[in-house]
Amino acid sequence: MLARLEGGLADFQSGFAASLLSAEKVADRRFSVHRNNVKASLVAALAARFPVVSRLVGVEFFQAMALVFIERCPPRSPVLAAYGAGMGDFLDGFEPVADLPYLADVSRLEWGRRLAWHAADASTISIEALTAVEPDRLAGVRLDLHPAASVVASVWPVISIWTTNTGDEEARPIGPDWVGQSALITRPGLEVFVNALPPSAELLFRSLSAGVALGEAVARAEHIAGFETAAALSLLFRTGAVTSLAVE
Amino acid sequence: MTADRRPRGGLGAGAGLKPEHYRDILDGRPGVGWFEVHAENYMGTGNGAGGPPHFFLEQIRARYPLSVHGVGLSIGSAEGLAPGHLQRLAAVVDRYQPALVSEHLAWSTHAGVFLNDLLPLPYTEATLAVVVRHVDQVQSTLKRRILIENPSTYLRFAVEQMAETAFLCELARRSGCGLLLDVNNVFVSTANHDFDPTVYLADFPVEHIGEIHLAGHASIEVAGGESLLIDTHDRPVSDRVWALYQSLISRIGPYPTLIEWDSDVPTWARLSADVARAESLLSFEEGRHARAA
Amino acid sequence: MTIRTTNLALAAAVAAASLMSVGAGAQTANTDKERCYGISMAGKNDCAATGNNSCAGQAKADYDAKAWKYVAKGSCMNMEVTLKDGMKRKGTLTPM
Structure with missing residues (x-):
C-alpha cells in the first residue's frame, strides 16, 4: 500500500x-x-x-x-x-487512582532508584572525616552529596509499601499504626539502597545538598520536632550519601 | 574519507551486548570477536552517567573491541539533529573509543517528541540532502566516519524518486560515510514490498560496507490473508537470512558481522551459538579469499 | 544558643553519630535478586534498534483512553487511608 x-x-x-x-x-x-x-x-x-x-x-x-x-x-x-x-505529578492528578493517594509517592521512590542506578559514580567518605574536624570549625563544614543520593519524603508509608511489593510473594497488609516515611536513596557502589530517614531529616539533606553549611543546616532542621542530628548524620555517611567535605 | 576496506575490519563475528549476559561474558571470557551496544543505554539519565551499566561495559571494553550503535539520533529528521543528543553520543564515543560507530537511515524525533521507533523516509532528493547534511554534522562532531544502516520497512511512498540501494549509494558517496548492511532488514523489507532480496543485494553498494547485521524476525497476518514480516530481534536468525548472508559473503568476502537479539533475550549459550555460526562462515570465506589472493 | 554552645552540641552530635555507625553498616531494603547487581533493573526495555514488542502490528495495547473503563485491581494491601473528600476507607487496594 x-x-x-x-x-x-x-x-x-x-x-x-x-x-x-x-x-x-x-x-x-x-x-x-x-x-x-x-x-x-x-x-x-x-x-x-x-x-x-x-x-x-x-x-x-x-x-x-x-x-x-x-x-x-x-x-x-x-x-x-x-x-x-x-x-509522580501525573498520578497526583489522575482521577482514576484518586483512591490510591500513596501511588504517586511510590512512583517517586521507584523513579529515585532509577536515577540512582544511572547516576555518575563517586567515592564516598565515612563519618571519621567529620570527627577529624576541630569542633570550632564543624559549623562551617560543607558536605558534598553523592550524585545518586536523593530523598523521597512522604506522608504515606512508601518504604513499607515498596518493600512488601518488591520482596514478598504476596504483599503484606500495612498495619493500622502506619506512619509516613521519608526514603533516602543511595548508590555508593553497584547497589541501590533505600533507607528510612529519621523523622524530618530530609530537611537536613535538602539544606546540605543546596550547599548550606553544617551548622546552619542542623539549626534549620532542629526546628522540626523529632529531628535527631546524630542519627541523621550517621545514616547519611553510613549509606554512602557523602562524597567529600570542605572546612572553611 | 574513504571506506575501510580491510576484510572483516579485524573483528570477525560479534554479539549485541545485553545486561543479562554481562556476567557470562566477564566470567567465561568467550571467544567472541567484539560486542555492540546501543549508545542510548549508556547516556545516564541527566545526572551524569555511571553505575552498573558503565561498570560492566568498561570491563568488557578492556577485553573486547566495541561497536557503538545509535538508535535515537533521528538522522532523517527534517527539523535537524538535536544538538544535546549528538553531544551525548560524542561523550559515549569519546569514553569508549569504539572500533565502529553506526546509526540508522530513519527518523524518530518530531517537534521535540521522541517516537521510539525507526520511522521510514521517502527516498527523494530532498530527503537525501537532509540526511547527507546530518551525516556530515555527525562525522564532523565525532571526528570519525560512521556507518548508516538500511532499515526494515513496511510502507512505501508514492513520491519516491530512487530505490533504497541507490539512496544509500549516493549517501555514502556524498557524505563519505560507510554502510551497515542488515541482511535481516533486507529480507524483511523485500518480503514486505514483494521484491527479490537477491536483486536488492546485487544492487547494494557493497564497496561501502563496514559491518553486517543479522537478526530474527516475525511474521504477522494482515487483513486479507496478507502477511507482513516484522523486524523483532526476538528469535534466532532465520535459515533464509543465513542463506542470503552466506551467498553475500562468498561474493564480497568477510566483513564484521553482528548477531542482534534484543527482545526475549536468550541464554548466552544460545546467542553465542549463532555468533559461532557466523564466525565459522567468516573464517571459511577468509581462507578462501586469502587463497584466491 | 551561643555560637560556642552550638559548636559543642554539633561536636557531640558528630561524636554520637560516629558511635552509631560502628557495626551498623548500610541497611538495605533490596531483594536478593537486586543484590545480584540489579541486572534485572537494567536489562528490561533498554533502547533497542527495533520495536521492542514481538506483538508489533497486533495492537496489543489498544485502549480507548477517553472512556476510562479499567479499575485498579491492586495487590491485597489492607491499609486505611483518608482521601481528599475526608472519607476514611479501608482496603482501597482491593478491587473497586
Whole structure:
C-alpha cells in the first residue's frame, strides 16, 4: 500500500507523527505496525520503570494508564532510561487512582532508584572525616552529596509499601499504626539502597545538598520536632550519601 | 574519507551486548570477536552517567573491541539533529573509543517528541540532502566516519524518486560515510514490498560496507490473508537470512558481522551459538579469499 | 544558643553519630535478586534498534483512553487511608 506524500519532508513527518500519536483507529495495518511499536514499546518501558506501581494497580490498568501518560507526557529524549520523570505529578492528578493517594509517592521512590542506578559514580567518605574536624570549625563544614543520593519524603508509608511489593510473594497488609516515611536513596557502589530517614531529616539533606553549611543546616532542621542530628548524620555517611567535605 | 576496506575490519563475528549476559561474558571470557551496544543505554539519565551499566561495559571494553550503535539520533529528521543528543553520543564515543560507530537511515524525533521507533523516509532528493547534511554534522562532531544502516520497512511512498540501494549509494558517496548492511532488514523489507532480496543485494553498494547485521524476525497476518514480516530481534536468525548472508559473503568476502537479539533475550549459550555460526562462515570465506589472493 | 554552645552540641552530635555507625553498616531494603547487581533493573526495555514488542502490528495495547473503563485491581494491601473528600476507607487496594 502506498502512502501519499503531501509536500516536503517536514510536512510528511508532521503528518506521520500526528497520525502515530492519534488515538483514532487506522485502517492501514502497515502503518499500525509503527504506531504499535511506538505505544507498546513506551508502555513496556514504563512498566519496567514502575514495577511496584504496576503491581499495585494491576497490569491491565497500568497499561491503560501508561497510554494516558504517554499522551500527556511523551518522551522528549531518545534516552529511554530518562523517561518517566513526570509520573509522580501525573498520578497526583489522575482521577482514576484518586483512591490510591500513596501511588504517586511510590512512583517517586521507584523513579529515585532509577536515577540512582544511572547516576555518575563517586567515592564516598565515612563519618571519621567529620570527627577529624576541630569542633570550632564543624559549623562551617560543607558536605558534598553523592550524585545518586536523593530523598523521597512522604506522608504515606512508601518504604513499607515498596518493600512488601518488591520482596514478598504476596504483599503484606500495612498495619493500622502506619506512619509516613521519608526514603533516602543511595548508590555508593553497584547497589541501590533505600533507607528510612529519621523523622524530618530530609530537611537536613535538602539544606546540605543546596550547599548550606553544617551548622546552619542542623539549626534549620532542629526546628522540626523529632529531628535527631546524630542519627541523621550517621545514616547519611553510613549509606554512602557523602562524597567529600570542605572546612572553611 | 574513504571506506575501510580491510576484510572483516579485524573483528570477525560479534554479539549485541545485553545486561543479562554481562556476567557470562566477564566470567567465561568467550571467544567472541567484539560486542555492540546501543549508545542510548549508556547516556545516564541527566545526572551524569555511571553505575552498573558503565561498570560492566568498561570491563568488557578492556577485553573486547566495541561497536557503538545509535538508535535515537533521528538522522532523517527534517527539523535537524538535536544538538544535546549528538553531544551525548560524542561523550559515549569519546569514553569508549569504539572500533565502529553506526546509526540508522530513519527518523524518530518530531517537534521535540521522541517516537521510539525507526520511522521510514521517502527516498527523494530532498530527503537525501537532509540526511547527507546530518551525516556530515555527525562525522564532523565525532571526528570519525560512521556507518548508516538500511532499515526494515513496511510502507512505501508514492513520491519516491530512487530505490533504497541507490539512496544509500549516493549517501555514502556524498557524505563519505560507510554502510551497515542488515541482511535481516533486507529480507524483511523485500518480503514486505514483494521484491527479490537477491536483486536488492546485487544492487547494494557493497564497496561501502563496514559491518553486517543479522537478526530474527516475525511474521504477522494482515487483513486479507496478507502477511507482513516484522523486524523483532526476538528469535534466532532465520535459515533464509543465513542463506542470503552466506551467498553475500562468498561474493564480497568477510566483513564484521553482528548477531542482534534484543527482545526475549536468550541464554548466552544460545546467542553465542549463532555468533559461532557466523564466525565459522567468516573464517571459511577468509581462507578462501586469502587463497584466491 | 551561643555560637560556642552550638559548636559543642554539633561536636557531640558528630561524636554520637560516629558511635552509631560502628557495626551498623548500610541497611538495605533490596531483594536478593537486586543484590545480584540489579541486572534485572537494567536489562528490561533498554533502547533497542527495533520495536521492542514481538506483538508489533497486533495492537496489543489498544485502549480507548477517553472512556476510562479499567479499575485498579491492586495487590491485597489492607491499609486505611483518608482521601481528599475526608472519607476514611479501608482496603482501597482491593478491587473497586
